[in-house]
Amino acid sequence: MSGASGGEKRPPPNWILQHPAQMKDLQIEDSAQVHAAFLVYMDLTEVRRWKEVSCVKSSELQVVLLEAREKEGAPTLTILPLPAHQSVTHKSIRHVLDRGFPVLLCAVAADSTLVYQRMTDGLVTPDPPVGPFQDMGRRQHRKRRQQR
Amino acid sequence: MEALSCGERRLGSEEEYAAPAVGVSLCDSAPLVWRMQDLRAVRAEGLVGALLGSLPRTPRQNGRLGRPLLLLPEEEGLLRERRAAAALPDRCQQDWGGAELRQKHEEEEKRSFEEQSVLALEDRKLALLRAMTGAESGATSADEALRRRLQALDQNFTFPQSAMAVQLSTARAGLSYCPEARAFLQAYGPPGAEPRCDARYQVFRDLRGRGFYLTSAGKFGGDFLVYPGDPLRFHAHFIAVCVSLDESVCLLDVLAVARLGSNVKKTVLLCSPGPDARVCYTSLQWSGMI
Numbered sequence: 257m258s259g260a261s262g263g264e265k266r267p268p269p270n271w272i273l274q275h276p277a278q279m280k281d282l283q284i285e286d287s288a289q290v291h292a293a294f295l296v297y298m299d300l301t302e303v304r305r306w307k308e309v310s311c312v313k314s315s316e317l318q319v320v321l322l323e324a325r326e327k328e329g330a331p332t333l334t335i336l337p338l339p340a341h342q343s344v345t346h347k348s349i350r351h352v353l354d355r356g357f358p359v360l361l362c363a364v365a366a367d368s369t370l371v372y373q374r375m376t377d378g379l380v381t382p383d384p385p386v387g388p389f390q391d392m393g394r395r396q397h398r399k400r401r402q403q404r
Numbered sequence: 405m406e407a408l409s410c411g412e413r414r415l416g417s418e419e420e421y422a423a424p425a426v427g428v429s430l431c432d433s434a435p436l437v438w439r440m441q442d443l444r445a446v447r448a449e450g451l452v453g454a455l456l457g458s459l460p461r462t463p464r465q466n467g468r469l470g471r472p473l474l475l476l477p478e479e480e481g482l483l484r485e486r487r488a489a490a491a492l493p494d495r496c497q498q499d500w501g502g503a504e505l506r507q508k509h510e511e512e513e514k515r516s517f518e519e520q521s522v523l524a525l526e527d528r529k530l531a532l533l534r535a536m537t538g539a540e541s542g543a544t545s546a547d548e549a550l551r552r553r554l555q556a557l558d559q560n561f562t563f564p565q566s567a568m569a570v571q572l573s574t575a576r577a578g579l580s581y582c583p584e585a586r587a588f589l590q591a592y593g594p595p596g597a598e599p600r601c602d603a604r605y606q607v608f609r610d611l612r613g614r615g616f617y618l619t620s621a622g623k624f625g626g627d628f629l630v631y632p633g634d635p636l637r638f639h640a641h642f643i644a645v646c647v648s649l650d651e652s653v654c655l656l657d658v659l660a661v662a663r664l665g666s667n668v669k670k671t672v673l674l675c676s677p678g679p680d681a682r683v684c685y686t687s688l689q690w691s692g693m694i
Contacts, residue, residue, distance in 0.1 A: 304693070340659070343652040346676045349686055350649070360691060363655050372691035373662050380687035381632075381641055382671045 282313040284320055288339045292364035293320040296337040299370055300324050308332075317348050323357070332357050335372075340365045353377050425490040426483060428475070435480040436472040443473050449488065450612060451479045452619050452635055476620060478608035485609075513570070521563035528561060529554060603646045604628075606677035611644070618644070625661060630673065642673045642687075649676045649684075658688070666690035 272294060284290050293311065300306040300322065309324040312334075322335040336352050338344060340363045352359050352375075359375040426442045428435045437443055437453065446453060453476065455469035462468065475483070483489035536550045604627055611618055617631040619640075626643035643665050647653060665672035665688065672688040 338655055340655050343654050344658065345650055345652050346647050346674055346684075346686065347649040349674070350684060353686065361658075363659055371659060372693045373659065374689040374691045376687045376689070377685070378687065379642065379673060379685055380671050380689060382665075382669050382689075385669055 282311065282320055284313065284318055286318065289319050289337070289342075292339045292362075293322065293337040295364055295368055296335060296362050296370060297322060300335070314351070316351055321352065321355075333360050334358070335360045335362055337362045337364060339363075340371075349375060425488055428480065428483070428489045429472070435475040435477075437475065438472045440471075443471065445488075446473065446475070446479075446483075449483070449486070450615075450617060451475070451482065452617055453479060454620070476608075476618075478605050478618075481605055482609060482612065516571070517563075517565070517568050520568055524563045524567075525557070525561050528557060532557065603648050603675075603677055606681075607644060607646045607675040607683055610677075610683040611675075624664060624668065624670070626672070629670075640670055643670050644673045644675050646675050649678065662688040662690065 275294070282290075297309060297311070300309050304326075306324040306326055307328060307330075309322060312321045312323055313319075314321050319336070319338075322337065323332055324335060325332050334352055334355050334357045336349075336359060338361065349359070349361075361373045361375055363371045363373070365371075426437060426445050427439060428442075429438055430436070436456075437446055453473040456472055456474050457470040459468060459470040480489065532553060533550070536553070608618060608628065611628070611630055617633065617635055618628040619631070619635060621627060621629040621643055624643045627646045628644040629640040630642035630644050631638050631640050643661070645661060662672050674686040674688065675683055677683050
């Protein structure tokens with residue numbers, strides 16, 4: 257690299273651009289979003305080894321979406337990758353939900369940290385707290401009196 | 405206190421059976437409910453509100469609060485929409501209520517003072533008797549001295565006002581210390597002035613219509629806490645965040661509120677009123693993928 261061999265060495269080709277995922281063919285202008293989508297793609301395929309991961313273009317939102325299954329026989333999910341500093345409207349989330357699959361929103365931070373959130377239409381009751389439950393009874397009262 | 409109800413007006417109802425309207429007092433645009441029957445009526449409508457006052461016998465704590473009940477603007481709006489609330493009339497000009505109360509209280513105090521002075525004198529005499537007969541026993545001169553002492557006591561005894569025991573009646577109805585508006589409650593600002601305000605009201609009305617109970621969610625950074633039944637019986641299931649469909653929300657805020665929700669075992673609900681008067685809901689849940 258310090259030019260010892262005389263001629264200028266060509267920088268190695270950018271492997272991201274040559275990756276077979278070929279997201280750049282989808283012609284999305286928001287390159288930050290495409291890069292985020294690529295990172296999520298790599299996470300799902302190489303790290304989590306999800307099946308049938310593919311890219312889809314959403315024309316209304318002008319973003320790259322991913323579709324994947326967690327394993328064989330699992331239902332297909334739509335993944336919406338977004339850079340964490342961007343904003344989102346409820347309308348765009350509804351667009352993605354309207355595709356009919358459960359949606360995973362993935363926020364990609366500047367350091368490539370990925371956070372996945374599940375989004376569902378309607379009111380989903382949360383899981384109840386896990387037992388066994390112990391009746392606190394007078395314990396709290398006793399604690400408070402001891403503190404005084 | 406019954407005479408107060410003559411001042412309430414039922415807002416133009418067509419039904420034959422008119423449930424009594426809830427009297428709402430305005431204190432600088434905060435809607436307050438003071439009377440017990442009104443609080444019961446409000447709860448019967450499925451509206452929770454928030455108690456603000458301190459209880460007279462346990463003032464220095466915030467665990468159990470008393471009247472008045474503060475209504476959310478959405479709750480007040482719903483009561484107005486159902487024509488179930490009316491502003492209490494202005495009582496400043498007819499102050500008979502206050503004057504009569506004061507007079508009654510003064511009369512009661514005077515009567516109590518007279519009773520107490522009689523009892524105090526008897527107590528003193530008894531004490532004197534006990535002291536005299538205890539000290540010397542049987543001597544006839546003691547009887548003479550006792551009789552003279554008792555006579556002196558009768559003539560000179562005064563019961564000072566400051567020694568009087570005063571009883572405060574805490575079970576009085578009709579509490580109201582704020583000036584009430586004479587006119588009916590006005591509309592809450594022009595429609596569409598602040599898109600967030602209207603979104604909140606639409607969501608509140610829709611969820612209440614589905615049978616949920618809602619309170620304010622200041623502690624959780626959302627708009628409402630949604631309970632599947634009365635808050636006294638259930639924990640909240642959802643934290644409702646009201647946005648309009650086109651409102652741009654920072655992704656970091658979405659992550660923050662979703663993470664908070666998963667920490668407290670509640671689902672975060674993104675609520676937006678749609679174009680066709682329907683409200684669409686999106687539940688946010690932790691994915692479980694580390």
